[in-house]
Amino acid sequence: MSLRLASLLGTVALGSAVALVVQAVPRSDHQAAGQTPADLIVTNGYLVTMNHQREIVERGAVVVRDARIIALGGMELADRYVADKVIDARGAIVMPGMINTHTHVSMTVFRGLGDDVPDRLRKLIFPLEKALVDRELVYWGGLHGMVEMVEGGVTTFADMYYFEDEVARAARAIGLRGVLGETIVDFPAPDAAEPYGGFAYARRFIEQYRHDPLVTPALAPHAPYSLDVERLRRVAREAEELDVPVLMHVAEMPDEVETLRKDRDQSPVEYLAEMGLLNRRLVAAHCIFVSSSDIDLLASHDVGVAHAMVANIKSAKGVSPALDMFRKGVRVGLATDGPMSGNTLDIIGQLGYVAKLHKLEKRDRNVMPAADVVEMATRGGARALHLEDRIGSLEVGKLADLVVIDRDSPRMVPFYDVYSALVYAALPSDVRTTIVHGRVVMEDRVVRTVEVSEVKARVRAIGERISAAVAQGIQ
Template sequence: MANLILQHGTILTMDRQDTLYEDGFVVVDGDAITHLGPMSLMDELLQGIPETEHYSILDCTGKLILPGMVNTHSHLSMVVFRSLGDDVADRLKRYLFPLEKTAMDKQMALDGAAYAFAELLLGGVTTIYDAYYFEDEIAKVAEKAGIRGVLSETILSFPSPNADEPYGGIPYTKQFIKNWQGHPLITPAVNCHALYTNDREHLQECHRIAREADVIMCMHLAEMDYEQRDCLRDFGMTPVQYLDSLGILDARFLAAHSINLEDRDLEIYRDRGVKVSHNAGSNAKGAKGVARIRDMRAMGITVGLGTDGAMSGNTLDILTQLPLVGKIQKVSNNDRTLFPAKEILRMATIEGAKALGLEEITGSLEAGKRADIIILETDSVNMQPIYDPYSVVVYSANPSNVETTIVNGRVVMDKRRLLSLDMAELRENLFRHQDKIRAIARELDKKLPSS
């Protein structure tokens, strides 16, 4: 962890007042931001600080300084399957589950997660929510990568790559929470995969675990057409109303996707304080529908952004999602003024932190918060001119423009080079699974209807 002063950057704090310093500074002391403000006040503000001469100075002239981005939904290890099955019908059940069942093992999950952490840090994501398998080992990789992780073992009604028994994720989760609760970077969570992969009894047990440990509980919810149809058939209620009837929905609940929602469902979200992870790219690519995030935000529901796994969203950074989020909302609501750039960037940062229950420590640049900071260069051709820095970040930037990533006060990526992980080794580790995956995918491809 660094004693560091970032100077002369354009600072988009994303604090409550959307404070922007055109020529500003940020002081990082250990894991925390201690001071920030306009350069003109720096000397005055730092008078009480002893030995600032021992701080490293980083000149950020011409650069944009932002809070690190928050990815509220992913299945990181699946990056090993990226570019497979992208345009396949009924992909989850016909392609993704069988592929995962046959191919995925512990080593592949860890190699995938490590590669994904590299992509996240290189792309400016400092906080990631992951739901997958072998999460206790993945947490160790995250710790080494130096990324802030809200991590959870997926719970479902059939055996998983990490459990021979149905619902093997439940005892695993209990232990996982004990192992990691209180860690400065890793926050454990409970993950029930979905309504169609969990029964009532286990959903309620998961909720009890989350409540007793005071951790968040995440589910895929109101995502699939069959989920909606079967729930109405079996229980006479929408998925949201059904979960609410079980007493599961509360302010600790993070509902991923949340596409097929009635007005009544939205009211339940609002009344219970449910948070939403909006996965614009994945939702659209899967032709699942356009989530009603305009209504959600008008009702005061917290909406963060997520990528989903790399078979669904392909890339794991949040910057790539930003132009999608607004454009899809504008065109589907027939209003170009909706979701202006600043609002999109709030969802990518502080709203995402709120969705994960981490708004006290990350998601904005404020004195007292952990130092989760990214620096974007503006030398690349796509980054000029800058009349509105929010617009530039949302509509023009891509992950290659992220120059430096700081998490919890540690510089983990600088000048596009990872400092916490060895990229060459990560690539080697990714490649060693390719023959196996390719062989399995070829068999699956044969069973698909020809397009």
């Protein structure tokens, strides 16, 4: 019996009295000591599993082999396994990595331009992208944003942009997991001379990355208002044929809602249902303007929703009824949106806003408790991306995407409730170590996989090019 299969069959009971049965066959050189080989062990952690029972192990270990968690439980585990790499968490929180369910990571290079002005999507963002976006910008801007995500404890992100193969290349370089969608839109894009050129681009990208362990390639139709009926139906058909996810902005814009109501007497969600897009492939970003019956449709069609609270507050569009969606069982995850919209890319920075704005909206401090917010940031994000069988919690058999978060800063002392500490007190800089697919991407705040100073130098150079173009008036 293989080690992995044996471990999956083993029973794991967590809590103060930890019982863990792993019937592994050790390699002969470890047999004498009775130790089973592993790739990585994280010891002495305060384990926040985010499993269904939200179990916590106050002093425990996580064992990783072949990119998966093969055991977790009390500290006695550390004696049963031998690994090339052992990380002593020194009492810090060890939890599943956070999941950013909607961003445009390469837009770090535009961050801070045109904040606080109206209609900047058409007046500023689209012209900037048309004039300046190329492969180099997407790669380095993307890698720069990924450094920020790794430093903030994000292990998986969903992205939609142009030249998405460059985002994929950057994700591979740094070692982040991504659901990455090539944008399809009704005007010529930086990577396609013709309107809807994204279809052909996406097909090539999907074939290239179809079997990648970190990258899940996807289709990213921009929004209900920026593709016509024929092309929306085509996205639905091709997603089915290619067996890929669909990432899309949905019910985000007031004029999107008004136009559909006037022309078709439908809400954006009803419209997408008619187009054949409302299904388990769809990750719908924002969903600000959704009614109670829209929410029922999202729930019954297994749609994932990316709740980007901070970006929505900043754009002053409104608060998505994510709380009602969560209560009705919709697959809700958290998201930053792109760095021109939400400006930061870590999820820890979202947590407090999600909790507090929903309380304010409902005039009820009991709603959206911290533990639910942490669930949205982890297992909820995995559900939103339809990856919950692989990531989102610390459980035997799942991929080893986990983070170590200090609880030693003044903000975290004393320590009574881990969910409260994470949601209302933690900062992204409290993340100490980030592990993705069993690989240590950042250890003790040092990113191991890419040269961060080089990434910053490249992005500064691109920033100078952008400043010059803005100074001359973007053409």
